[in-house]
Amino acid sequence: MGLRDYLAHCRSKDKTLSEFIHNDFGFYPRNISLYQLAFTHKSASEGNIGSYKINNERLEYLGDAVLGTVVADYLFRLFPTKSEGFLTEMRSKIVSRASLNKLSQKLGFDQVIHYAHDAHSNFKSIGGNAFEAFVGALYLDRGYNFAKNILINRIIRVHIDLEQLEQTDLNFKSKLLEWSQKERHQVVFKNTNEKTNPHDRLYHITVVLDGEEYGKGVDYSIKGAEQLAAEKTWQMLVEKNKVS
Numbered sequence: 001m002g003l004r005d006y007l008a009h010c011r012s013k014d015k016t017l018s019e020f021i022h023n024d025f026g027f028y029p030r031n032i033s034l035y036q037l038a039f040t041h042k043s044a045s046e047g048n049i050g051s052y053k054i055n056n057e058r059l060e061y062l063g064d065a066v067l068g069t070v071v072a073d074y075l076f077r078l079f080p081t082k083s084e085g086f087l088t089e090m091r092s093k094i095v096s097r098a099s100l101n102k103l104s105q106k107l108g109f110d111q112v113i114h115y116a117h118d119a120h121s122n123f124k125s126i127g128g129n130a131f132e133a134f135v136g137a138l139y140l141d142r143g144y145n146f147a148k149n150i151l152i153n154r155i156i157r158v159h160i161d162l163e164q165l166e167q168t169d170l171n172f173k174s175k176l177l178e179w180s181q182k183e184r185h186q187v188v189f190k191n192t193n194e195k196t197n198p199h200d201r202l203y204h205i206t207v208v209l210d211g212e213e214y215g216k217g218v219d220y221s222i223k224g225a226e227q228l229a230a231e232k233t234w235q236m237l238v239e240k241n242k243v244s
Contacts, residue, residue: 013036014032014036016112017029017032017035017036017039017112018032018035020108020111020112021035024107024108024154025150025154026150026154027142027146027150029141030141030142031140031141034059034137034140034141035134035137035141037054037055037056037059037133037137038056038059038063038130038133038134038136038137039056039109039112039113039114039130039133039134040054040055040056040114040115041055041056041113041114041115041116041126041129041130042055042056042057043115043116044114044115044116056129056130056133057129057133058136059132059133059134059136059137059140060129060130060132060133060136061136062135062136062139062140063131063132063133063134063135063136063137063138063139064095064132064135064136066135066136066139066144066147067095067132067135067151068091068095068219070147070148070151070152071091071094071095071151071156072087072091072220073148074152074156075087075090075091075094078162084221085221085223088219088220088221088223088224088227089223089224089227090162090165090166091224092170092219092224092227092228092231093165093166093168093170094156094160094165095228096170096172096231097125097128097231097232097235098128098170098231099128099160099165099170100125100127100128100131100132101125101127101128103127103128103131103155103159103160104127104128104130104131105127106159107131107155107159109127109130109131109134110127113126113127113130125235125239135147135151138150170231171227172227172230172231172233172234173189173226173227173230175230175234176207176230176233176234179237179243180209185209185210186209186210186211187207187208187209188207188208189205189206189207189208189226189229189230190205190206190207190208190213191203191204191205191222192204192205192206192216202218202219202220203218203219203220203221203222203224203225204216204217204218204225205217205218205219205222205225205226205228205229206229207229207230207232207233209233214229214232214233214236214237215228215229215230215231215232215233215234215235215236216229216232217229217230217231217232
């Protein structure tokens, strides 16, 4: 393929992704390369910049934080009389890997995620990870308020049934503890807070399984951080075929 053909191919891919995003969310990207990166799974990394592999993992990290903040704010305003425990549990359910995987399927992300042909069976969270990376790209491309509007009005209100979700049991901490007791594994929820700011209320929890660190969770409550860490640990065990 010559340079002219290669550039034409890239423009065609950009246009296809741009139209996909417009059809799903009602806007055209300003910086399409951010979204191309958001939909590039680590199994399809095409190079390095120093020690950084070119894939969506950094955007996933950013999107996780943006999504958690937007959902927390939305629930806080939607349920003005509900307790912190209720809000924490609902947020955990919305941003859970299982929920984001299903949401990714609804949105048709499988059509645009770039991954190695055998990766889908080895990485069960490709869709959910891509969704978080998409949120990170959206935030960098258009800013927080625009991203918040898309998340609330084009995703949460359209694709998430809060009443049904409220009745759904997604207690990953309980699942993890039950499994560990049955299979005779030692599980510890380790508080790894290193607060340099006395006003910082974030809690950092790491699951230590048989002496090895697994999932990590960060939340404004210990319970929420433990649930997030437990869910990430559970997903890691799924990908290692230790649980189903």
